[in-house]
Amino acid sequence: MQRHRPGGHAAAVRIRTAGFALLAAHLLLVAWIMLRPLDVPWVSAANLHPLAGIRADLALGWREGAARIGGGLVLLAPLGFLLPLAGGRVHVSVWGSLVRTVAAGALISLGIELLQTGVPGQVVDIDSVLLNTVGVAVAHLVVVPVLRARLRRGTEGAPLLVEEPAQGRTPTITRVGIAP
Template sequence: MQRQGSGGQAAMVVRVAGFVLLLAHLLLVAWVSLRPRDVAWVTAPNTIPLHGLQADLALGGVEAARLIGEGLLLLAPLGVLLPMADGRLHVSGWASLTRTTAAGALVSLAIELLQTAVPGQVVDVDSVLLNTTGVALAHLLIVPACRSRLRRRREAPDRKATQGATPTISRVPIAP
């Protein structure tokens, strides 16, 4: 069963590709985030919002940028892959952003909660904030432009079809 307004075979290919890429990305994130670490000691959990970011910024320079960038980029592909797997072209931009950001926040929260059972991993509320921000930024930077481009591409043949081809005048011989 296809959704209302689905684009046919091409839209189905995009949805399937989005779903497969989404699944692959989530497996990669789970592998990276939920591996046990062999460390002699573990830092205390960070449950105070922005406390870990302040500590990262105190490191300064490249190290702070690397740590914050890792947090932003870990789940950022979800900002594109979730709408791609959904496959809607005609949807409110705010509704799409809200759905995608909420889903990214829930995935990030689930990862943080699962990390409590993994040796060497600790909960960090700033990771949830950075991951969710990364999802929202990726969505804002890529999805609206791609959707408008796909809508224009999809509507372009429709305009040509309604205008029709240039009429030709048949040559009729002049009567005697």
């Protein structure tokens, strides 16, 4: 249960709703980019050796390699802050949130790679999973602590959301003296 300042409940609902909407829009964009068929004259073999594709990208040259590696890092990076935003919890463990978000990002990336096996012109690349996961972790570490601190502080200095334990408030019992 969450206690909210006046108008805080509406703000919390708006934040979660915006998080879900942005998350859905981003995942649809990623699905459109990664799962559309490509017309290519030939398709390279699947890369199942970790870091082999990154080494090959770096061998192409600085600019080309940085563009390919950067694209892999940026593709799912918004999940690093959209997943916690959609969750809407402000007072959580930093490490627990990071682990949950990175695990979800890795599973989404792996799911996309597995779906690519049935799409013409798309090739499975284990380095994409690695780069996408690192991108999610970096985005989470950069954005989420600042965003949560800002939500805790609110706009006027009062907390926007104050979470209580899942069981609710502890009841208080008035003390009764010893009977005569």
